[in-house]
Amino acid sequence: MTENNYNEIMKLLCDRLEGVSNSNVQITSETNIISQLSIDSIKLLNLIMEIEDTFDISIPINALTDVQTVRELADLVYKIKSAS
Amino acid sequence: MNLLEKLDASAAARKALLPDGVGAFGIPIEEVYSATEARIGDRRVLLLGTNNYLGLTFAPECIRAAHEAIDKEGTGTTGSRMANGSYFGHRSLEREFADFYQCDSAIVFTTGYQANLGTISGLVGPGDTVLIDGDSHASIYDGCVLSGADIIRFKHNDTIDMEKRLRRLGDRVETTLIIAEGIYSMLGDQAPLADIVKLKNAYGCILLLDEAHSLGVLGETGQGLVETTGLLKEVDFITGTFSKSLCSIGGYCVSNHPQLEQLRYVSHPYIFTASPSPATIASTRAALELLRKGSHLRKQLWQNCTQLYTQLKEVGYLLGPHPGPVIAAIVDTPRQALLLWQNLLEHNIYVNLILPPAAPEGKSLVRCSVNAAHTTEQIKYVGDTFCKLRSLVC
Numbered sequence: 001m002t003e004n005n006y007n008e009i010m011k012l013l014c015d016r017l018e019g020v021s022n023s024n025v026q027i028t029s030e031t032n033i034i035s036q037l038s039i040d041s042i043k044l045l046n047l048i049m050e051i052e053d054t055f056d057i058s059i060p061i062n063a064l065t066d067v068q069t070v071r072e073l074a075d076l077v078y079k080i081k082s083a084s
Numbered sequence: 085m086n087l088l089e090k091l092d093a094s095a096a097a098r099k100a101l102l103p104d105g106v107g108a109f110g111i112p113i114e115e116v117y118s119a120t121e122a123r124i125g126d127r128r129v130l131l132l133g134t135n136n137y138l139g140l141t142f143a144p145e146c147i148r149a150a151h152e153a154i155d156k157e158g159t160g161t162t163g164s165r166m167a168n169g170s171y172f173g174h175r176s177l178e179r180e181f182a183d184f185y186q187c188d189s190a191i192v193f194t195t196g197y198q199a200n201l202g203t204i205s206g207l208v209g210p211g212d213t214v215l216i217d218g219d220s221h222a223s224i225y226d227g228c229v230l231s232g233a234d235i236i237r238f239k240h241n242d243t244i245d246m247e248k249r250l251r252r253l254g255d256r257v258e259t260t261l262i263i264a265e266g267i268y269s270m271l272g273d274q275a276p277l278a279d280i281v282k283l284k285n286a287y288g289c290i291l292l293l294d295e296a297h298s299l300g301v302l303g304e305t306g307q308g309l310v311e312t313t314g315l316l317k318e319v320d321f322i323t324g325t326f327s328k329s330l331c332s333i334g335g336y337c338v339s340n341h342p343q344l345e346q347l348r349y350v351s352h353p354y355i356f357t358a359s360p361s362p363a364t365i366a367s368t369r370a371a372l373e374l375l376r377k378g379s380h381l382r383k384q385l386w387q388n389c390t391q392l393y394t395q396l397k398e399v400g401y402l403l404g405p406h407p408g409p410v411i412a413a414i415v416d417t418p419r420q421a422l423l424l425w426q427n428l429l430e431h432n433i434y435v436n437l438i439l440p441p442a443a444p445e446g447k448s449l450v451r452c453s454v455n456a457a458h459t460t461e462q463i464k465y466v467g468d469t470f471c472k473l474r475s476l477v478c
Contacts, residue, residue, distance in 0.1 A: 035085075040441035045218070049237060058252050060213075060234035 009081070010074045012054065016047055017070065029071040055081050101418050101439050108425055108437040118142060119457040124434060130462055132452045133436040135328035137409045138300050138381045139457025140374060146331065146367040153366035161359045165192075165348065169359030177369050181336050184376060185307060185322060189345055190338040192365075194357050196296055196325025199335025201227040202353035203292065203323050204263070206346070208233040212259040215249060215289070217241065217275070219268050219444055224294065230353075233261070240268070240444065243279040250287045257287045264291070266298030266309035270444055270451070271403075272410030274298070277309050281318040292321040300329025300375045301409055306382060326364070330371040334360045378456075385409060385456040388463050392454055395467035399474050412438070412451040413470070415477045421448035423476050431469045 014027045021027070021037040033039060039047075048059050057080045067073050085093065102108055115123040119139040120131055140146060153173065161169040174192055181190035193199040204227030208214055212233040216224055219240040228235045236253070238246040250257055262284050264275040277293070284291040295308035303311025306329070310316040320341060326334035337344065348354060360368075374381075393407035402414040415421045418439045425437040428450070438449035452466065 042441040042444075043446070045237060049218070049239065052236075052249070052252075056252065058234070058236050058249065060236060062229060062232070062235050 005081070006074065006078050009055075009077050010070070013051070013070055013074055013077070016050065020047055027070060029069065029074070031070050032068050033070060033073065034068070051077060057081055057084050102422065108422065111434070116141075119455060120459075120462060122434070124429070127429070127432050129429070129432045129434045130458075130466065131434055132454070132458075132466055133434050134455070135297070135453055136331060136455045136457070137297075137329045137385060137453070138331075138371075138375060138378055139385075139455040140329070140331045140371050140381075143331070143371065143374060145374060146370040149366040149370040150363040153362040157362035159363070160361045163358060164355055165359045166355045171359075171362060171365070173362055173365040173369065174359055177365055177372070178336075180369060180372055181338055184305075184372065185310075185316065185338045187322075187338040188340045188342065190336055191344060191347055191354065192360065193335040193337070193354055194360050195333055196323075196327055196335035197223040197226075198353040198357065199323045199325065199337055200224050200294060201230055202347060202351035203321060203337045204228055204261070205231040205353065206351035207231075207290070207292070207321070208259070208261050212261065213253060213256050214261045214263060215246065215253075216263045217265065217268075219270060220263065221265065221269060221294065221296070224263055224265075228263075241273060241276055243276055243283060246280070247283055250283060250289070257289055260287070260289045262289050262291045264293055266293060266295040266302065267408060267410065269297055269410060270438065270442075270449060271405070271412050271414070272297075272408040273404045273406050274302075274309055274408075277313045277315055277319075281315055285318070290320045291318070292323065293319045295322055295324040297328060297410060299324045300378065301382065301385065304379060306375045306378060326360075326368045326371075329375055330368050332360075332364045332368045332371065334364055334368060381456040385454065388454045388456065388458050388460075391460070391463050392452065392467050395464075396470055399471045401470065401474070401477075409454045410451065411454060412449040413477070414443075414447050414449060416447065418448045420477045421450050424450045424473055427473050427476060428469060431473075433466055433469055 017027055020039055020043050023038045025036050052059050063076055067076055113122050119136055119141045122129055122131055163169040178190040178192050193202050200223035208231045210232040214228045214233050215236050217240055218237045236249055238249050264280055267274055298308035300306040302308050310319055321337055321339045323337045326332045389407050389409050393411050397403055404412055421437055428435055436451040438451055440446050443449045
């Protein structure tokens with residue numbers, strides 16, 4: 001995994017989050033997924049399943065307890081993908 | 085945002101869905117007249133939003149048993165199953181559940197919620213994995229969180245998606261618990277148990293099936309989905325509740341694995357709570373006996389289910405894929421669902437309102453729960469009223 005891979009992950013997450021967000025907030029790496037994007041818990045969990053399929057990885061739901069921002073989600077995906 | 089402000093934010097979100105004055109959640113029931121009728125405000129309403137599937141809430145055998153237990157043993161055990169809370173009745177009910185499922189052992193929990201919490205958190209822990217259906221009940225999610233195991237979801241009732249996720253787990257499948265439900269509470273659909281069992285055997289996992297909504301409803305003797313599919317022996321652990329077909333409160337887990345007994349020593353939701361009251365245990369034992377012999381009740385229940393499901397389907401309501409005691413009209417917006425719910429209540433029919441994120445796929449549900457005590461006329465009135473109100477959700 002490289003910096004390019006990380007940037008790809010970040011871009012994909014921003015695109016996907018924009019698709020499910022109920023907010024007009026401009027999504028950046030520091031955007032808070034729950035409080036700023038008004039994404040309910042089920043939408044977020046469904047999004048995680050899509051991300052799992054995209055990268056062919058398993059993302060445990062419980063790992064999301066440490067995730068607030070888009071950057072933290074990208075870090076988690078990058079870490080799991082790197083280890084797989 | 086401080087702790088109290090977080091609750092204010094949550095209250096604001098609730099108000100956005102439900103304007104002030106609309107008490108759809110936690111509606112006060114002033115009097116209960118029977119298994120099918122009660123008073124809400126000054127209305128005598130038909131109850132179509134309870135889980136009283138066999139209609140046994142006023143069964144004389146259950147009421148008599150509860151009265152006798154109170155007279156003999158008092159109002160509560162005041163202690164844990166681990167300490168002073170395992171009376172003759174608790175142990176007898178466990179034997180009766182084991183016998184009912186032709187299993188070696190059973191454990192009784194204080195609530196159905198705790199049965200899932202206690203079983204799941206006793207079976208798996210940090211480093212293990214739980215693979216759960218995306219539409220799982222909150223008690224399953226919470227049990228998984230309590231366990232500390234890694235939680236992976238698969239798409240609802242989609243075994244192709246489930247296998248994809250099993251494959252990704254690699255060697256971790258050895259310590260993976262798969263969890264499914266006999267009947268899912270939102271849309272009333274059933275798990276594809278035969279396909280799930282094939283996968284659990286192919287990958288060498290353990291399978292837990294929650295029969296909360298299917299106990300008493302499915303199968304000749306009412307065991308649930310394990311009985312209609314003939315797969316009783318293939319399911320490792322079965323959990324369920326007393327608060328639906330058995331008309332009391334409590335929960336159970338049955339299994340042929342001797343390790344089930346160890347849950348009594350490791351499961352906090354089993355240990356750190358008072359055991360069910362003597363009256364609860366006594367009425368549940370009487371209800372289990374009625375349930376086992378209740379094929380006539382199941383016949384009537386399914387007649388009622390089919391009547392309502394068919395009528396709603398014919399008039400164009402979007403429903404779950406299977407007829408059954410849970411019949412949910414799926415509507416696009418919370419506003420439409422609320423309007424339909426309010427109009428039904430104005431026609432003296434109480435049903436459940438379910439709004440996102442509790443409802444699947446971002447939809448809203450107006451959910452009926454049919455029971456064996458509803459008369460043909462009552463079901464027809466409900467069906468006719470839904471038909472009359474169809475334009476509200478078009």
